[in-house]
Amino acid sequence: MDASVAVKWFVDEEHADEARALLDHFRQARCRVAIPGWLFFLEISNALRRKGFSEEDVSDVLVNLWRYRIGLVEARTDLTAKTNAIAYGYRASIYDSAYVAVAEVMGFPLVTADEELLKCMKGHSIVLPIWELEFQK
Numbered sequence: 001m002d003a004s005v006a007v008k009w010f011v012d013e014e015h016a017d018e019a020r021a022l023l024d025h026f027r028q029a030r031c032r033v034a035i036p037g038w039l040f041f042l043e044i045s046n047a048l049r050r051k052g053f054s055e056e057d058v059s060d061v062l063v064n065l066w067r068y069r070i071g072l073v074e075a076r077t078d079l080t081a082k083t084n085a086i087a088y089g090y091r092a093s094i095y096d097s098a099y100v101a102v103a104e105v106m107g108f109p110l111v112t113a114d115e116e117l118l119k120c121m122k123g124h125s126i127v128l129p130i131w132e133l134e135f136q137k
Contacts, residue, residue, distance in 0.1 A: 001033050002099040003043035004114040005130050010061050011051055015113050018130045022111065025135055027068070034071040034106045036079070036098045041065065043095065073102045092120040100127060 001022065008019035025031045041062060048058045073079070079101050086104075087097035096117045103110035103126050112118060113130045121127040 001035060001111045002096070002114060002117070003035075003040055003047060004112055004117075006040070006044055006065065007047045007051075008113060008130075010048065015131050018133060019113065021135045022130065022133065023068075026070075032071060032108070034073050034102055034108060036102050037072040037074050039095060039098055040070075040072075073106065079105060090120050090124065092117065096120065100124070103127075 005019045005022065008016040009023050022031070022033075026033050044065065045058050045062065048061060049055075053061070079098070082101040082104060083094060083098045086092060086100050087094045090097070090100075092100070096114065099110055099112070099117075100121060109126050109128045111128050111130050111133065118127060118129055
């Protein structure tokens with residue numbers, strides 16, 4: 001999952017319901033989530049700051065996110081090389097490509113709400129929009 005999905009856990013906007021359904025499934029141990037460690041938290045901080053959250057509110061969100069115990073994938077040589085190759089191959093940002101690289105290495109689909117990323121990665125079968133997921137109850 002990328003940061004665009006997690007931001008919707010804290011902001012009421014389009015596709016927030018789908019993002020929160022993914023969070024519920026994760027918290028019930030019905031799915032696994034992996035993220036590129038520190039990058040994810042920086043992107044969350046930046047997105048919420050741009051949405052008008054105060055420094056204190058962003059800090060509270062970050063503390064809550066750590067408590068969720070999302071699977072952190074730390075930087076490694078192979079991930080860095082894969083990220084770089086994806087960025088150049090698909091003309092995507094390095095930041096977005098890091099999420100795709102983690103998904104490829106973990107063998108998970110990458111769930112995103114980032115329409116620009118979806119456009120860049122068109123044709124890459126591992127990248128899925130959050131609004132296309134269906135959750136069983």
